[in-house]
Amino acid sequence: MRPLTSKQRISALAATAALVAAGVTAGTAGAAPSGTTSANGALPAQLTATQHTKLVKAADTEAAKTADARALGLGAKEKLHVKDVIKNKDGSTHVRYERTYDGLPVLGGDLVVHKSPGGKRTGTTKATNAKIAVKTSASTAHKPTTAKAKGSEAPRKIVWAADGKPRLAWETVVGGFQKSGAPNELHVITDAKTGKKLFQFQGIKEGSGNSQYSGKVEIGTSGKAGKFKMVDTGRGGNSTSDLKGGQGGKGKVFTDKDDVWGDGTTKDRATAGVDAHYGAGETWDYYKKVHGREGIAGDGKGALSRVHYGNGYVNAFWDDSCFCMTYGDGEGNKKPLTSLDVAAHEMSHGVTSTTANLVYAGESGGLNEATSDIFAAAVEFHANSPEDVPDYLVGEKIDINGDGTPLRYMDKPSKDGNSLDYWSPEAGDVDVHYSSGIANHFFFLLSVGSGEREVNGVKYNSPTKDGSKLEGIGIKKAEQIWFKALTEQMTSTTDYAGARNATIKAATGLYGKDSAEVKAVKAAWTAVNVTGS
Known part of the structure; x- marks a missing residue:
């Protein structure tokens, strides 16, 4: 559902x-x-x-x-x-x-x-072993006021059990827009007894046609001659619309007379739609064929992709409230963020939300982001497009930095200047897009191994915290381990230590307690300084 x-x-x-x-x-x-x-x-x-x-x-x-x-x-x-x-x-x-x-x-x-x-x-x-025993009839003297920004929601009374002792609290959602231009959905948790802020997290997590990034591709459409629609009935009704610079609403679904979409450049507005629609289709196929999951929520229902968001918006995001992906057109509206790995990244946030629901803050937030990067790479390898050769780089096609470099590197995350290669006690205080580097690095080491490597013509050099030399088990095994850990073992509050335990349990279930795969999982986590028994 x-x-x-x-x-x-x-x-x-x-x-x-x-x-x-x-x-x-x-x-x-x-x-x-x-x-x-x-x-x-x-x-x-x-x-x-x-x-x-x-x-x-x-x-x-x-x-x-x-x-x-x-x-x-x-x-x-x-x-x-x-x-x-x-x-x-x-x-x-x-x-x-x-x-x-x-x-x-x-x-x-x-x-x-x-x-x-x-x-x-x-x-x-x-998610918590704490016993819940709170007085739900406690005074409401510290009830927050509803924010004035459009899209804000009235405070609702909840029980906050995500950290320490469960307590009665209020959850307030503040709407409006963020500085980047993305919608704002800031969840603020306050103690109902004292009014003290306990926690906060951002709800908006800034995520045949001629495509801009994948060449000529086949996409699922519907309709008839003279009136085709970019609606993929073979994949649950996945649809793609044009926001035309707007920052809300569903947009207008792309239509075409001859079922040949876009021209491979930004001169044709449908080109961005082709990339987004192709990415949604490939991601759907990946989860169905590799993990047996039909649709983001497993219910067979498609998602909406919205392109041409805002003006020069350099980002993309997934939003549960509309069950949709949204893409900006990049700097100068010349590089839409609609490449295959970006589409897979955003849709995978939906998979996380409908399974482990990792809270988007602290270490669990880093794991949330890493999960999307991990499956973005997995979708690329599954699609195996000659125009977008599979790699362990994130956003290498969209040129978000303006110098041809990717947004993130999985072999050595710190190459982007911000991401973490290894876990430290301060990891939970780092922006989730950068603390995700720990799990991204783990996944690369598990899949490929350490040191100098070359995959599909791309050269990597992945270090380890403990100086160990690792051999990978391949992405096909690594992706199965991560998916099983995410959907069966992780919860909303899972941290890096918990992720280590979850993946060990997943690998044990798949390959046996003393298998080479379990040993590889343990070694890869140790290599990024997430240790355990």
């Missing part, structure tokens, strides 16, 4: 995501022998939208939710609400819940219940 509206949703820990930092203008399944990913029962099952919907409905019955709540020892005031269900090839399932307490949303209270093929609970992954 589509994400709930802002007034209906239970969780507001993640809503939208952008490519560039704000303000910048430029339970384990059965073990299997090593190397058997293609037939491994721990991999996600290929599910149609109908099959996924049936799984969610079955898990969302009062009987099923009550049984799980009792097994977890939850109190009488606590209720579980099914958000998603992942099913593996061996029949095991992973039911992702959000929680309410005395009718109030519990932010940071999400959890995943792991079940055997027979339905027996085999374990639970929680």
